[in-house]
Amino acid sequence: xxxxxxxxxxxxxxxxxxxxxxxxxxxxxxxxxxxxxxxxxxxxxxxxxxxxxxxxxxxxxxxxxxxxxxxxxxxxxxxxxxxxxxxxxxxxxxxxxxxxxxxxxxxxxxxxxxxxxxxxxxxxxxxxxxxxxxxxxxxxxxxxxxxxxxxxxxxxxxxxxxxxxxxxxxxxxxxxxxxxxxxxxxxxxxxxxxxxxxxxxxxxxxxxxxxxxx
Amino acid sequence: xxxxxxxxxxxxxxxxxxxxxxxxxxxxxxxxxxxxxxxxxxxxxxxxxxxxxxxxxxxxxxxxxxxxxxxxxxxxxxxxxxxxxxxxxxxxxxxxxxxxxxxxxxxxxxxxxxxxxxxxxxxxxxxxxxxxxxxxxxxxxxxxxxxxxxxxxxxxxxxxxxxxxxxxxxxxxxxxxxxxxxxxxxxxxxxxxxxxxxxxxxxxxxxxxxxxxx
Numbered sequence: 085x086x087x088x089x090x091x092x093x094x095x096x097x098x099x100x101x102x103x104x105x106x107x108x109x110x111x112x113x114x115x116x117x118x119x120x121x122x123x124x125x126x127x128x129x130x131x132x133x134x135x136x137x138x139x140x141x142x143x144x145x146x147x148x149x150x151x152x153x154x155x156x157x158x159x160x161x162x163x164x165x166x167x168x169x170x171x172x173x174x175x176x177x178x179x180x181x182x183x184x185x186x187x188x189x190x191x192x193x194x195x196x197x198x199x200x201x202x203x204x205x206x207x208x209x210x211x212x213x214x215x216x217x218x219x220x221x222x223x224x225x226x227x228x229x230x231x232x233x234x235x236x237x238x239x240x241x242x243x244x245x246x247x248x249x250x251x252x253x254x255x256x257x258x259x260x261x262x263x264x265x266x267x268x269x270x271x272x273x274x275x276x277x278x279x280x281x282x283x284x285x286x287x288x289x290x291x292x293x294x295x296x297x298x
Numbered sequence: 299x300x301x302x303x304x305x306x307x308x309x310x311x312x313x314x315x316x317x318x319x320x321x322x323x324x325x326x327x328x329x330x331x332x333x334x335x336x337x338x339x340x341x342x343x344x345x346x347x348x349x350x351x352x353x354x355x356x357x358x359x360x361x362x363x364x365x366x367x368x369x370x371x372x373x374x375x376x377x378x379x380x381x382x383x384x385x386x387x388x389x390x391x392x393x394x395x396x397x398x399x400x401x402x403x404x405x406x407x408x409x410x411x412x413x414x415x416x417x418x419x420x421x422x423x424x425x426x427x428x429x430x431x432x433x434x435x436x437x438x439x440x441x442x443x444x445x446x447x448x449x450x451x452x453x454x455x456x457x458x459x460x461x462x463x464x465x466x467x468x469x470x471x472x473x474x475x476x477x478x479x480x481x482x483x484x485x486x487x488x489x490x491x492x493x494x495x496x497x498x499x500x501x502x503x504x505x506x507x508x509x510x511x512x
Contacts, residue, residue: 264497297506
């Protein structure tokens with residue numbers, strides 16, 4: 085599939101590389117193509133083209149939003165809501181506010197979520213929240229912990245879009261994908277972040293995951 | 299040990315019965331002994347005495363707070379902060395607000411927690427937050443799901459109290475107890491509730507648990 089990954093940080097690079105390796109036609113979208121090309125010269129394969137946010141979104145079937153939570157809505161505005169209309173938008177962001185130090189607090193929670201704000205900003209897109217509950221390395225290499233025996237969650241209003249995303253997650257090695265329900269269920273996974281951050285401290289690693297046993 | 303369980307709902311009954319069966323000297327504390335005796339006539343063994351909140355707390359070494367989150371602070375005030383001073387207070391409450399329907403929202407979160415509010419109300423007690431992330435049946439019978447292979451968390455400022463509580467959890471069958479850190483880490487486990495409630499809906503059961511794999 086044609087996939088645009090918006091965001092060229094650690095998470096965006098990891099996802100773009102993995103999806104490229106799986107045979108997808110991946111474009112990395114960035115605010116400043118020249119700057120990003122210099123910064124990533126050594127780390128991203130020459131086979132993954134860079135493009136502006138708008139150009140990357142325009143040509144993709146699936147758009148993955150892989151930026152800091154605080155930049156989520158401005159990034160989508162720069163990509164262009166019209167470019168994103170009807171497309172599947174995979175939202176992997178978390179509403180983390182680091183302005184008061186660590187651990188971060190959440191700038192939206194409980195009665196709203198960043199997933200819902202993104203869906204509201206893109207009413208014609210099919211937003212699916214997922215992969216916001218684990219570290220980048222495990223997003224793309226789930227077998228690195230417990231032989232891949234752990235859980236990822238999906239939230240969204242469109243069942244067909246969730247099916248496409250669950251299949252994509254399966255192709256990356258995720259063996260247990262739980263559909264929580266509509267996009268309001270993103271409140272639940274975003275609010276997992278405070279526990280995730282404390283576990284990172286207690287276990288002194290990011291290489292852990294939640295498995296829902298039942 | 300002498301243990302007072304404050305609260306006679308499903309959770310309080312389950313914990314009192316299990317701890318009694320393990321050989322502890324358990325008292326159930328309640329606001330109205332006569333009412334509770336009538337209500338529980340068929341469900342609680344005659345071997346577990348009922349007492350007022352204050353009397354139950356006065357004679358106990360460990361006090362378990364097993365009431366609705368909204369009643370946590372008033373229950374402790376009724377038990378008497380002086381009765382609770384220096385004691386281990388196991389807080390298993392969640393700050394759930396059902397006034398807007400289901401799923402509940404949280405009446406404290408993110409920059410504070412009910413665990414912290416309880417510790418602040420009882421500055422001389424040693425508050426340990428735990429068991430607030432799973433259903434009552436699994437609190438006391440962890441082997442009912444995945445042969446007991448799942449995780450519970452503890453938060454608190456006093457290492458010795460946390461050691462006592464972790465040992466108690468182990469005696470009930472909990473095989474993986476993660477010490478998250480001081481009482482502020484209760485924010486993390488309390489904020490797990492929104493995901494827990496959505497999972498209950500998606501899985502159509504309360505008999506599930508989180509296992510932290512690493």
